[in-house]
Amino acid sequence: MNVKNNKRRKESQEKIERAFIELLQTREIKDITVSELIKATSLNRSTFYANYIDIFDLADKTREKLENEFSDLFADYDYFNERTGALKMFRHIKENQIFYKTYFKLCYDDKFLISIYDSKRAEKEHIDKNIKYHIEFFRNGLNAIIRLWLKGGCKESPEEMEAVLKQEYRGR
Numbered sequence: 001m002n003v004k005n006n007k008r009r010k011e012s013q014e015k016i017e018r019a020f021i022e023l024l025q026t027r028e029i030k031d032i033t034v035s036e037l038i039k040a041t042s043l044n045r046s047t048f049y050a051n052y053i054d055i056f057d058l059a060d061k062t063r064e065k066l067e068n069e070f071s072d073l074f075a076d077y078d079y080f081n082e083r084t085g086a087l088k089m090f091r092h093i094k095e096n097q098i099f100y101k102t103y104f105k106l107c108y109d110d111k112f113l114i115s116i117y118d119s120k121r122a123e124k125e126h127i128d129k130n131i132k133y134h135i136e137f138f139r140n141g142l143n144a145i146i147r148l149w150l151k152g153g154c155k156e157s158p159e160e161m162e163a164v165l166k167q168e169y170r171g172r
Helices: 007-024 034-041 045-051 055-073 085-095 097-105 119-124 131-151 158-168
Strands: none
Touching: 007 034, 007 045, 007 055, 007 097, 034 045, 034 055, 055 085, 055 097, 085 097, 085 131, 085 158, 097 131, 131 158
């Protein structure tokens, strides 16, 4: 019986996702095949298709899982009383580099990190007339900083990266 949340099914999904993430570190998504994943996991082809439509469905589900994990990181974040979000984020990135490299490799970063954008702070500072441009600028700049940091192996400390972000954001 293949119940959606049974233990064996979850274990199979995790095996497939791990193998997929591992392959993504050295290959492009279009170059990864179901046959390779099945061989890497020692699972049956039918197990893959019982869980995913194709490689791109696997990519979408992996992205969704990564986004949920990132959202959980900031679930209790208080934008009004706490100013340590950037440090918390950079620490998480350094500890989970493969996670973030995979997310960026999947090219789903067009909405990445918008969940930590402090729109209340922007309103307070009267950045409202062109807020959509401000958000886009902030998000893309932050993504670029994170990508560069990841590419360099996260050599700078999370504290140094927080300082970089604050300096670029001019203490707003």
